[in-house]
Amino acid sequence: MIDDSYELLIIGAGPAGMAAACEAASHGVRVAVLDNQTSPGGQIYRNVDRATDSRNRILGKDYVKGRLLVDRFKQCGGSYFSEATVWFLDEKRRVGVLIDDKSYFVSADKLVLATGAQERPMPIKGWQLPGVMTAGAGQILLKSAGMVPEGRLVLAGTGPLILLLAYQYLQAGVKFDALIDTTPQGAMLRSLGKLFEALPAVDYLLKGLKMMLAVRQAGIPVYHGVEGLGAVGEEKLEAVRFDAGKAGLKKVTDCELQADTLLLHQGVIPNFRLPLAAGCEIEWDAQQQNWIVVTDEWGRSSDADIYVVGDGSRISGAEASALQGRLAGMHISFQLGKINAGKLEALSGPVVKSYKRHLSIRPFLDSCYTPSPRYLVPDDATLVCRCEEISAGEIRQAVRLGCTGPNQVKSFTRCGMGPCQGSQCSSTVSLIISEQLGKPMTEVGCIRVRPPLSPITLGQLSEV
Amino acid sequence: MRSDAIVIGAGIHGCSVALHLARSGIEPVVFERSHPGRHASGVNAGGVRRLGRHFSEVPLSIAAMKQWWNIRDLVDDDCGFESSGQVKVAESEEEFDLLKSRVKKLEMDGYEHEEIITRSELKDRIPAISDHCRGAIVCQGDGHAKPFRTVYAFYAASKRAGARFFRDQAVDSIKRAGQTWKVTTRDFTCEAPVLINCAGAWGNQIAALLDEQVPLEPTALMLMISERLPHFCTPVVGATQRTLSFKQFSNGTVLIGGGLQGYVDMSRQQGHVDIDELAINTRTARDIFPLMEKARIIRCWAGIEGVTPDQIPVISPSSTYSDAYHVFGFSGHGFQLGPITGSIISDLVNHQSTELPIEDFSIERFVLAEHR
16 A cells, blocks of 8 residues: 655656665665556566566576666565556646556655656658557567567667667567668768767677677668658558668668568657656757756756656666666765765765766767657658647648747647647657747747646546 | 737737727737737637626627637638537536526526526437436537637737737836827837737736736636547536536547636746646536546646636726726636627727627726725
């Protein structure tokens, strides 16, 4: 049974949330952790404590590593609530959560929001067709059920995860039909300048190289620098096509590949709906091309009682996220009077050092995998909001009629009013407006988050 | 700069006033604190009803309805208006008596737009309605429109007619020099012979600059919307003694509101949802439509609206200065009146009179009370 209040309430049991809980609990803080999955681990270590040996072989040793953290988390002494859906959070830090179909309100002295990343939407022509999914969805199937898509399979996009998934499929014995890389030509070369900074994290670099080699050796067609990517089909996906790209050194134009499943991916972005609902300050990160939550070195947001850690504040990867979670857990213990300033300093020193080492790969990755503007700001015919079927052209028309911000565009077009509540179109809408009006993103802003943060039935709402 | 008139506020009333003035040859400048339709005008439930109006508002509401039925002729856009009818249900025998005596009183005044229907007639119209509902008033020809789109249609039409809009221009000061009004905002100073205050929840602040004190309460009126559901309800449904406004759109989503209040943050000009208050609203909706129990709510919001003590608006010449007018304080039911307030103000400015009875909306009812 969940209590009315805790000293520390953590939302999200991924690496950042679990680490924050372990740290704070070890100093005697009364902690509760809410998570919407069936077991702890977050997206990255999804299902890790139940995975079979054969699945672990496919997913690799970085996945298995999560097991250690999950085991520590389970023994940390905090209260953990699985399948708990946070549906309400306001600027007064009141948390509404659904557990077993019943709603509870919980308050806390300190809040840690560790809601992780979501995939960056990739609005291409035809992305609303059945058969088009995200690479993340493909990976969830693999992690939670050991399932792989049937029929002809094409992977397309940019970013480390698509390469990882390709590698994991090969380990699972799945032969896919093509890997389409939309990373702009020259991005790799430009990022070489950041390579030196990345040397402390050489393990990340080697891992990437190993995966690329494996795809090559499997003889799977790889296309680079692909432009004009689209999905084609009547009722469902039938083919993937693109205007131009390169296969090795050979130029390819007007290419069409038959496909039953297309897995799209162009990196991950912070899932910042909760921080936004809590009124935490955000800013636009031009390098990562996404909103980030403004925090200090302890992960503390513009609201001093709310810490936002891990990929949910800024994309930094699983290991850096866990270290950031620990730092937040320490600082909260200090703020609550459980440890003194000297102990905080002694404990945090080595963690900060390690955190910085893990972050050193980011400038290289960010510059290497900055998504192409062509896939961020689509042409008029492409749908931006799939829930309400609003195209980029309709958004541009609303701007021409005088809508100067994303919330006006939303009110005018219904873009972002569907079941996903803008989580799949918000940044695209803002980018279109920013480009059309020549206004910086921070000035354009983003679609406001409205409660409920996830759907709740009228009956459940009646009982609060 | 100079203009023929200055309108403060670009909500539905400011845009309508600007449109009707511009069409009569008086080309106004409109100063808007934020952007057109930012608050109550753009985010309300979109109800277009004569049903259940305060008796003072009935003549205005009927006149406005005639404009709604031909809204495309007025603003060259249908504003998403659908003439779905509106229904007010009685949940008990006492409530049904209240409704019946209301309709009787309207009939005595010569109005026939509201009709009593029995329980079985109600069930025929809306089979999903709960059996405890005893009967209802129905108002054919009422309906609903899309609020933000409507404000933009009025805004765009008045621009085409010659009105000039300036956004992000909260009014800093208002001065009177001879026959001229001088209004200063962040970036502009404008002079004009006529001034119209359409500042919504901020209407009393503008009135105060004209030395008129109106006890206006800013409130955050809450709404919620469901996922798409199979069609089960055509008219807009309200309750009698509980607050409810319930409508299903053609896309299947259900909008539930009725005037329950959230929190107002006037410093940031934001309305916030009060979830406990909202739960009251969901219970009413569930009682009247039991099938809503399992429907998923996907979004709730609150819009800032100014409410007067007697819950009817100020539509009035200024009591302190000539050539100044007030149009604000609609207390949560001003959207439908939007088209007609523009006509009224245009008549007052051009002819110093209007055919519609507006005495009950005079600002003097508050200003005089202050003096007492």
